[in-house]
Amino acid sequence: KAGTVGADGLRQAIRTWHAAHPGRRLVGRARYTRPDTIQWDDANYRGDAYAAYSWAADVAEVEVDLRTYRVRVTDFVAVQEVGRVVNPTLATGQVQGGVAQAIGWALYENVVLEDGVMKNCQMTNYIIPASSDLPPIRVLFEEVPSLFGPGGAKGIGEMPIDGPAPAVINAVCEGLRVSINEIPLTPERLMERIVTTTEAQRHTGA
Structure with a gap:
């Protein structure tokens, strides 16, 4: 009927x-x-593509070893506005998981392709961060209840993974005064970028 x-x-x-x-x-x-x-x-x-949007802000603190060019994230703050937080424990875990994976994207996870085939698909050659590679991840929620979601909630989904990698790279750029537009920022890539920037400044007298 x-x-x-x-x-x-x-x-x-x-x-x-x-x-x-x-x-x-x-x-x-x-x-x-x-x-x-x-x-x-x-x-x-x-x-209006959607009835409601969720928002986030991410701040990363990093250390760079100028002998090895290794970047380490020492602190991370993730602020999420997802409406009413229905289950704070699960929501916090979702954000922490997203930050952890995004740090992997930013610094470790380098996909090597050959003729469209991933060549480093093993745990021995596709590097992901271990718990010892991760900083304290502080999660804060700004609750602005939605008029459309159940109980005032909005979606959280994959939003926690969107901002952390840019936050990490921007922190390195700010600290070293270099421009970086690719990830992962491996030590080799960072060293190359610093050398290129230094040579360019020498030639221009900057």
Whole structure:
């Protein structure tokens, strides 16, 4: 029977149908109607793509060994605005996991491709950070309840992994006054970048 139901009503209707027709296949159709609060121009791709956005700010403190050119993250602060935090323990773990993986992207994880095939796909040659390579990861939440999410919550998802790598690289750039636009920032790449920058400054008299 056609009609309009919410998510809870739909789940209950499906359970009731399956109970009445065991073993039979249920095929349904659904249509999404954009809420009046969201304005979107399909022709020009302009407007509100989503009802709510989550936000984040990341700050990294780094140390650089100028003999080995090894970068180490010594402290990290991640601030997340994800609406109402429903489960602080799980949300904190999600953020810490994202930061840890992003530090791997920034400094360690170097994908080597040959003819479209990854050549370093083993744990022996694809380096990821160990717990000893990670700094204290301090997580802070700025709770601004959403008008659209359940209980005022918004999504957190993969947002914690987006900002940490740029934060780490920007910290190195700020400290050494060099420009870096690729990751991972291996010691070899950092040494090359410092040498290139120094030579350029020597030639320009900067």
